[in-house]
Amino acid sequence: MTGTEPYYLPSGDEIGIFEQCHRRNMAVMLKGPTGCGKTRFVEHMAWRVGRSLVTVSCHDDLSASDLVGRFLIRHDGTQWQDGPLTRAVREGAICYLDEVVEARQDTVVVLHPLTDYRRILPIDKTGETIEAAPGFQLVISYNPGYQRMLKDLKPSTRQRFVSLDFDFPPAEREARIIQKEGEADHATAQALVSLGHRLRALQDRGLAEVPSTRLLISAARLIASGIPVRQACYSALVSPLSDDASLVGAMRDLVDATFV
Ligand code: ADP
Numbered sequence: 582m583t584g585t586e587p588y589y590l591p592s593g594d595e596i597g598i599f600e601q602c603h604r605r606n607m608a609v610m611l612k613g614p615t616g617c618g619k620t621r622f623v624e625h626m627a628w629r630v631g632r633s634l635v636t637v638s639c640h641d642d643l644s645a646s647d648l649v650g651r652f653l654i655r656h657d658g659t660q661w662q663d664g665p666l667t668r669a670v671r672e673g674a675i676c677y678l679d680e681v682v683e684a685r686q687d688t689v690v691v692l693h694p695l696t697d698y699r700r701i702l703p704i705d706k707t708g709e710t711i712e713a714a715p716g717f718q719l720v721i722s723y724n725p726g727y728q729r730m731l732k733d734l735k736p737s738t739r740q741r742f743v744s745l746d747f748d749f750p751p752a753e754r755e756a757r758i759i760q761k762e763g764e765a766d767h768a769t770a771q772a773l774v775s776l777g778h779r780l781r782a783l784q785d786r787g788l789a790e791v792p793s794t795r796l797l798i799s800a801a802r803l804i805a806s807g808i809p810v811r812q813a814c815y816s817a818l819v820s821p822l823s824d825d826a827s828l829v830g831a832m833r834d835l836v837d838a839t840f841v
Contacts, residue, residue: 599745611722623675632673695713762798
């Protein structure tokens with residue numbers, strides 16, 4: 582293990598399962614809401630297994646060429662340039678595709694031969710087929726709540742991954758994370774967790790995205806830097822979550838009730 586350990590507080594046996602998957606060349610899907618620790622987990626695991634990490638944030642314009650590579654036109658001809666996936670395959674790195682469902686279906690299909698016993702990446706444009714170097718592992722993240730409304734991963738893709746379920750950490754653990762990552766004292770961290778739970782309950786009243794651990798940490802950081810507590814919560818928690826006047830009002834009331 583090299584470099585500094587990325588701080589990650591486990592919630593269950595996800596570290597052990599991931600280690601086994603890494604050892605046995607199995608691809609992994611991290612399932613859970615945004616801001617609940619999936620990226621931090623994969624950073625931590627890459628450090629733990631001693632592999633470099635190549636991260637790609639997927640979006641609906643992401644093409645297979647963006648992942649695999651393309652010919653660049655130069656003054657003296659054309660030159661092939663590996664994309665991030667190809668780099669990871671050659672180097673034996675962990676390739677993390679964040680929010681993979683956002684990517685176009687033809688992009689996702691490129692991943693298939695890397696997720697089974699073949700462990701190969703055919704590059705149509707060069708005619709080359711690369712065998713994945715030892716240590717290469719594919720990890721994708723997936724937000725089921727969000728995706729259900731919009732898009733979904735095909736069953737033929739889903740079944741190629743071992744899935745680890747993530748959620749916001751239990752209260753006591755979330756408070757520890759906020760203390761450490763948000764430089765908060767114990768009482769402030771606990772109050773933010775309790776506010777987070779109250780705000781998350783507003784989902785029943787139409788709040789589309791609930792406050793994540795990440796947002797609670799942002800509020801803690803503003804507080805630690807001297808911004809008055811309620812203002813920090815309005816700016817870091819309330820305003821990013823909604824523009825709807827009645828929801829914003831309800832959230833502000835919850836902030837005021839938590840930090841009287
Ligand atoms: P996701 O990838 O699920 O959207 P992140 O991994 O970016 O979420 O998590 C957001 C932030 O929350 C991280 O940068 C980290 O500060 C914190 N965090 C969440 N869960 C944990 C955890 N279990 N251990 C340590 N930090 C965590």
